[in-house]
Amino acid sequence: MLAALLLALVPWGRDERWLAVPPLLVVAQGALVALNGRAPLLAWGRRLFWLMAPIFVSLALVQGLFYPGARTVIWQVGPLSFKREGLLFATLVGGRLLLVVGAFMVLLTTTHPADLTAALVQVGLPPEGAYLVLAAIQLLPRMQARAQAIMAAQQARGLALEGAPWQRARALLPLVGPLVLGALHEVDERAMALEARAFRAPRPKTSLRTLHDSPAQRLGRWLLVLASGIVLTATRWPR
């Protein structure tokens, strides 16, 4: 739960003086994950890297080379000229993004979705909302397996999945059709399973998963909100 609070740690600094902040804070996030052990830290780092690397490369190329109005060339590679304004913009956006994404990943690697939804229900999310999230997460593997089975079945009926673009486009409906029709057909039973367990009973529900929210955590949350407010004011105040 504490992890969620890191989201507040997003400084919206707008000039070069703030460039060093995001990396420092991301290291802080890493330290927080490490409290949960080495494996989560590695998982967090690896996922963060693979998620952000293509975006960084793309940012550097697109904005470094083509940032509108940029003139100051700082690095010339053959016909390509990287410009200062573009790279600065890329670094700012990239740093900000890294922080937000990093914070989200802290939340995801340390908190199980079930705990997260249970916590959200405790603070007022309708149980139906929690159901939607968890059911989707748990349905995914089964539906992926079905997609595989459908591809197998339709190929066995002579459907070619390779060939000219037109031919491949024609294979779309025989694959999407069974996926959707079959899934809609099952919706009835899934709805009945919910009804059979009194999910729509018009009375207050209880919950087995209760989460502890200590005074220290509450204090921490308020401090973070305060800190963000200060950062925001400090960076936006007239200079």
Place this chain on the structure above:
Amino acid sequence: MQRQFNTLTLALIPVAVVINIVMGQIVAVLKLPLYLDSIGTVLVGALAGPLAGGITGALANLVWGVLTGPTIIPFAITAFVIGVLAGWFARLGWLRAGGGAAGLVKAAVAGLITGIVAAIVSAPIAAYLFGGVTGAGTDALVAFFQSMGANVIQATLGQGLVSDPLDKTITYIVVWLILLALPRRQVARFPQGEQLVA
């Protein structure tokens, strides 16, 4: 949410969310230059109304973000808008199953409009949060528009307008064909079913 949705709609939403995600798998196998990741969203919008459609879209981005990485979560706003539009178009009768070529054209136009709106909604998100890039091949388009003198947001919008309308048009056509293939009795059980059977 408590009373807004009947149980059938409630059970439908997670299924549609997963259909959105799994579509990526199918499109990848077929090597088609499309996303088609709003098929479930448009379907729920059509069958169960704008709010259910919007929730499906937003939830799909949220769940996919939780499972892979949060970079797509901000686009939940776009996905929500797509679902709501689908619901409205269905109410207007633009997704009515049947009507031959005219029905198909109506669905396609609805898709085209949805695609344009989606591009307009996405552009500021992509520009401010991501500096216009997504780390995918379409970034080349952003670079192209910027080199032509566009600013970041214009370039992002340009990129969106090239890919989104086509993708959503095909999405709507596929959904229309699926609605056509569904048994009427099944369609009629959903809240907006009456608007869909010709």
Place this chain on the structure above:
Amino acid sequence: MPVRCSVEHLTYTYPAAPTPALREVAFDVTAGEVALVAGANGAGKSTLLAALAGFAPHFFGGHLEGDVWLDAPSGERLSMRHTPLAEWVTRVGLVFSNPFNQMSGARLTVFEEVAFGLENLGVPPDEIRRRVAAVLDQLGLAALADRSSYALSGGQQQRVAIASILVLEPELLALDEPTAQLDPEGTREVLAALEALSQAQHIVVVATHDLEAFEPLATHGLVLRDGRVARRGAFADVVRQPGLAALGVTPPLSAALESGAWKPWSATPPPFDLTPDDLALPTFLEVRVENVAYRYPEGVEALRSVSLVMKPGQVVALVGRNGAGKTTLSKMLIGLLRPEAGRVLIGEHDARAFSVARLARWVGYVFQNPADQIFKRTVWDEVAFGPRNLGFSPERLKWAVELALAACGLEGLAAAHPYELLPNQRRWVTLASALAMETPVLVLDEPTGGFDRFDHLRLRHLLRALRAAGRTLLLITHDMSLVAEVADQVVVMGEGRVLAEGTPRQILTDDELLAKAGLEPPPVVRVGRMLKLPREVCTEEELAKALRDRNGGIWRSGFLGV
């Protein structure tokens, strides 16, 4: 006063349906009784159970006359019609056949899944923990409490579904074909769980085609035909009455013999008018699997040096536990998986050299789940999809589709929507879809799910006709009676290897082998032993002959009990 459920003049019509699905159904069940509901597919079994549980009409809508009454232990008399569904489900629980769809999705572990209903009813957490633990114990699930309910076998998952309903402490538990989608081991698990329930003074109502398996539990029987009650009474009496076969019901074999009206299935003429000549093709192909090995990308070793020969005009049955490698092996025949070592020859062609879509000209494949392939608006178009992909001319297409529809009993349904058919008919659509492709080789993976007696007989006749026409047939199944009646060769698989190979007689009478492979001998073998026949019998024809030899053609009622 004991807890009792009375169904009174129940007539129910689905929304927009032209005729009622149930008409004037009436019966009583009392605590401690286990009532089996039997009848052909479409006779109204599922609808009756849905009505008991209040889903018809409270969930489906539609029109209800009559009512279901429950005399609660408190002395109240409750009306289904006038009780909201969320209340009624605490009185009558419903379990259906697909275990996966019954997992709510809202909870992660088995313990939480079972607790879900009680949470919804606002039961205090301490009481929830106590009641869930007790139910898990009762159904032998305690060891699985912390596992994900999605990472279980079918039998385990079905028991979790039963536990999830049972924890609400309903007076009546209605189970709609609870074993139809399970393998023999899963079926045994569920039967043991139900036995525990009936001893705990619940009312249990089970709709099933498998009277043989439920015989030890059943106290009462109800047979439906076209939504009406055709037979009703003590189970032992109902299954000994003549005429059940005509109702689409296969009574337990021993009971059928005692009724004196038993005939082997093959004495019933085929339900189609097709000769082997109609089904014959210009080409015959032999399939050879040579020392094939395969490992899944995740590292699971699925096949270790498997060899097998399938000849034209023969049915090879592939049997064994789930996960033994049967489906993996069969997928090699159509190129969906490529062997890591060894090779698969279709005729003289190495399967490796061809795409799946190309191999589909030679090998037809009927997959387990019809929903994984159906997408057209009419049965005719659905069946025509494969032949069209293969480029059949319009005349040949028409001929092939119509022949396949006739063979599968779908002639009258060509224009129907596949999803408006009954589940067993949808399975026939997939069979017809494969048949219409006119392939010399045909693979059938668990083709009998949800079949009634009529379906079983049709399939047996059809497989025999295809065999006589010279097709090469591979049958994957848990149904040992089907194996006994139609197979020429049985291959038993276990842990990716061939454990044994032989004729049905050799395999199905080898108790040690069957136990090792998680299988059970078919009823004919068991009854033959019970009768102490001079020679082991395997098929119904052999049983009939042995009985004729022994009794001079007469078997009397009650002779089994002697």
